[in-house]
Amino acid sequence: MDRAMEPRDRAGVSPLSSFDGGQTAEVLDRSSADGHQSLPTAPPVTGDEAGGSPGTAWLTPWVLMLPALLLFFLLFVLPQARLLGYSFEPDPQSAATGLTLENYGRLFGDMHYLGILGRTLWMGLLVTVITLVLGYPMAYWLARLETRWKTVLLVLTIFPLLTSAVVRSFGWMVLLYRTGVVNQSLQRLGIVDAPLPLMYTLSGVVIALAEVLMPFMVLTLYGVIRGIDRNLEEAAMDLGAGPLSTIYRVTLPLSAGGVLAGSLLVFSLAISSFVTPSLVGGPRVQLMATAIQEQTVSLLNWQFAATLSAVLLAVVLVLALAYSRLVERSGDRSAVVPV
Amino acid sequence: MLGDSRTEGAELVLDQLRKAYDRTLAVEDVGLQVRRGELVSLLGPSGCGKTTTLRMIAGFVEPTSGSIWIRGRDVTRLEPYKRDTAMVFQNYALFPHLTVFDNVAFGLRRRRMPSPNIRSRVGEMLELLELGGLERRYPRQLSGGQQQRVAVARALVVSPSVMLLDEPLSNLDAKLRAGTRVELRRLQQELGLTAIFVTHDQEEAMAISDRIVVMNRGRIEQVGSARDVYLAPATQFVANFIGASNTFSGTVAGAEGDSVVLHTPMGTLRGPRAGSANKTPAADAPASLIVRPEEIRVSSPDVETGLDTNVVRGVVQVSSYLGATVDLSVRGATARSFSRAEPIMLLACTRSEPTSACAGL
Ligand SMILES: Nc1ncnc2c1ncn2[C@@H]1O[C@H](COP(=O)(O)OP(=O)(O)O)[C@@H](O)[C@H]1O
Numbered sequence: 001m002d003r004a005m006e007p008r009d010r011a012g013v014s015p016l017s018s019f020d021g022g023q024t025a026e027v028l029d030r031s032s033a034d035g036h037q038s039l040p041t042a043p044p045v046t047g048d049e050a051g052g053s054p055g056t057a058w059l060t061p062w063v064l065m066l067p068a069l070l071l072f073f074l075l076f077v078l079p080q081a082r083l084l085g086y087s088f089e090p091d092p093q094s095a096a097t098g099l100t101l102e103n104y105g106r107l108f109g110d111m112h113y114l115g116i117l118g119r120t121l122w123m124g125l126l127v128t129v130i131t132l133v134l135g136y137p138m139a140y141w142l143a144r145l146e147t148r149w150k151t152v153l154l155v156l157t158i159f160p161l162l163t164s165a166v167v168r169s170f171g172w173m174v175l176l177y178r179t180g181v182v183n184q185s186l187q188r189l190g191i192v193d194a195p196l197p198l199m200y201t202l203s204g205v206v207i208a209l210a211e212v213l214m215p216f217m218v219l220t221l222y223g224v225i226r227g228i229d230r231n232l233e234e235a236a237m238d239l240g241a242g243p244l245s246t247i248y249r250v251t252l253p254l255s256a257g258g259v260l261a262g263s264l265l266v267f268s269l270a271i272s273s274f275v276t277p278s279l280v281g282g283p284r285v286q287l288m289a290t291a292i293q294e295q296t297v298s299l300l301n302w303q304f305a306a307t308l309s310a311v312l313l314a315v316v317l318v319l320a321l322a323y324s325r326l327v328e329r330s331g332d333r334s335a336v337v338p339v
Numbered sequence: 340m341l342g343d344s345r346t347e348g349a350e351l352v353l354d355q356l357r358k359a360y361d362r363t364l365a366v367e368d369v370g371l372q373v374r375r376g377e378l379v380s381l382l383g384p385s386g387c388g389k390t391t392t393l394r395m396i397a398g399f400v401e402p403t404s405g406s407i408w409i410r411g412r413d414v415t416r417l418e419p420y421k422r423d424t425a426m427v428f429q430n431y432a433l434f435p436h437l438t439v440f441d442n443v444a445f446g447l448r449r450r451r452m453p454s455p456n457i458r459s460r461v462g463e464m465l466e467l468l469e470l471g472g473l474e475r476r477y478p479r480q481l482s483g484g485q486q487q488r489v490a491v492a493r494a495l496v497v498s499p500s501v502m503l504l505d506e507p508l509s510n511l512d513a514k515l516r517a518g519t520r521v522e523l524r525r526l527q528q529e530l531g532l533t534a535i536f537v538t539h540d541q542e543e544a545m546a547i548s549d550r551i552v553v554m555n556r557g558r559i560e561q562v563g564s565a566r567d568v569y570l571a572p573a574t575q576f577v578a579n580f581i582g583a584s585n586t587f588s589g590t591v592a593g594a595e596g597d598s599v600v601l602h603t604p605m606g607t608l609r610g611p612r613a614g615s616a617n618k619t620p621a622a623d624a625p626a627s628l629i630v631r632p633e634e635i636r637v638s639s640p641d642v643e644t645g646l647d648t649n650v651v652r653g654v655v656q657v658s659s660y661l662g663a664t665v666d667l668s669v670r671g672a673t674a675r676s677f678s679r680a681e682p683i684m685l686l687a688c689t690r691s692e693p694t695s696a697c698a699g700l
């Protein structure tokens with residue numbers, strides 16, 4: 001079953017290595033893996049059968065990728081490089097000239113900006129945890145559902161993505177105001193005496209963002225949970241694990257990759273989101289994205305805006321790297337992540 | 340409700356079990372009693388309801404009606420994790436994120452066995468299935484045969500009242516399959532296990548079972564030992580599904596004692612009554628005579644057989660030499676094939692050229 005377990009016998013190939021480079025070796029290798037005697041009489045297969053001239057075949061994928069690569073370079077690599085460049089230039093008020101670390105010094109030396117960074121990361125963490133906790137059961141339920149309504153439900157899950165975040169944020173404003181639906185209901189039900197401060201607070205931003213980003217979490221988890229063989233859950237139950245124990249010991253560990261991927265996605269989107277924080281949070285809730293906007297548009301300090309952006313980007317990059325390391329390491333062991 | 344007399348001594352009882360899906364009746368009125376230490380096969384073509392029956396016993400599928408009893412207890416509506424069954428899945432369903440050891444220990448841990456006991460019990464089980472030394476491997480690092488044995492060990496280790504096996508050998512290559520089959524049977528007998536074994540391979544079922552349940556379209560066609568279902572098939576379906584057979588259709592000419600005489604396009608044939616023909620059939624009623632290939636003697640037409648009935652003449656069309664036997668396809672009215680054990684007098688004849696043959700039934 002498992003080819004990797006059987007050390008391939010390459011001995012049959014070596015005496016023929018003088019033959020004709022890679023392709024001969026490949027043909028013989030294939031036959032020896034099948035357990036046949038490799039015969040040196042077999043003529044080497046040449047690239048001619050493929051149609052095109054053999055010398056340029058390797059170019060094809062690159063030619064096909066060229067437009068995308070070009071766009072990627074022009075619209076992503078160049079602007080990012082320019083942005084990074086800005087962050088090392090002195091800002092308009094500075095006396096410094098040439099390249100400088102002044103902007104970074106200002107960011108990391110000022111409690112105000114450190115506060116914004118910390119608040120943003122904290123907000124991202126809260127949003128991630130909320131979408132994960134609420135989204136996992138929903139994704140699980142969707143993945144295991146077997147009715148013809150399934151497609152409808154999936155479309156409903158994606159539906160919010162089809163409306164603009166601006167519209168949805170205005171919706172949340174209506175809900176979260178002092179006199180909004182949420183506060184009125186809570187007061188009528190006698191759960192709270194005074195209206196909760198939800199608009200223009202971090203709580204409001206977290207609530208609204210969790211809703212806005214929920215589809216990303218649910219869809220990511222849905223795909224991964226769908227891929228888990230139902231028989232595994234049945235086997236666990238068959239061996240005496242109750243439903244919760246089964247999810248904890250089988251489904252959850254096997255969907256750990258999806259949990260990581262979904263969390264990374266939601267966290268990155270949350271800390272870099274602008275529309276919802278600026279509408280629901282307003283000027284009183286200072287976050288990275290709103291601070292960047294303020295620096296760029298109001299204060300015209302592009303250098304410092306670039307610095308803030310670079311730090312935000314660095315956070316996401318570090319997380320993405322950590323993620324891929326985790327996945328790689330657990331990939332060695334077949335499971336997505338150790339339990 | 341079942342009286343005590345019917346559940347007594349039976350490890351597993353299925354009573355009027357039925358499962359209806361939207362459009363199909365997957366299992367229909369299946370009744371069965373399995374004694375302790377017995378291995379019973381569910382045998383039938385794909386889609387006949389074997390897996391559904393097995394999954395109802397395990398608790399993964401809720402029966403539409405009927406009941407399931409394990410050791411005298413009604414478990415029909417009991418959750419799977421409270422049932423004393425253990426299943427070997429067709430695709431093994433080994434936990435990919437757990438080592439061989441943890442896979443096998445899974446059931447014992449759910450039963451809160453102290454860990455030193457788990458260690459020794461799992462060790463024993465791995466020894467028994469010749470998996471020693473593989474404790475720390477992950478399932479994907481094992482060969483197919485090893486994975487299969489881990490699946491068996493994982494089910495065995497919890498000492499279930501009833502072990503359920505859903506085509507456990509179908510993912511092994513042919514060479515491994517026969518050996519594993521014998522090994523499985525030996526283990527089952529040694530441990531006195533009660534087991535339900537699902538398969539669509541009649542040879543497998545015959546080789547491994549105490550009794551075979553032949554199923555077709557959700558219903559039980561016949562329950563009996565391998566010998567019973569082969570030599571005394573209860574229905575035409577069983578006769579055709581188990582082993583090769585020749586069917587001669589015709590009308591009843593009359594009955595003589597235990598045997599019935601048929602008029603067929605191939606001549607007048609005589610045979611014992613079986614299955615639904617237990618009461619004397621009316622004259623001219625349609626009937627079939629079923630003959631196993633190895634019950635047929637073949638000779639060349641010029642040999643005097645001395646028989647007046649049950650002789651069929653035909654032309655050999657295909658002769659397949661299979662070592663122990665030679666299978667002959669003989670053309671003549673409705674007979675499908677004849678075959679017989681070595682030595683065969685006709686052999687030289689059939690090799691040289693197609694010739695007419697004379698078969699004594
Ligand atoms: N979940 C299901 N929904 C609808 N029909 C099903 C389902 N499971 C099985 N069936 C139907 O029930 C019949 C018996 O299936 P199954 O028990 O798997 O057969 P076998 O194991 O003998 O091949 C088949 O016709 C199959 O299509």
Ligand SMILES: [Mg+2]
Nearest residue numbers: 386389390391
């Ligand atoms: Mg099946």
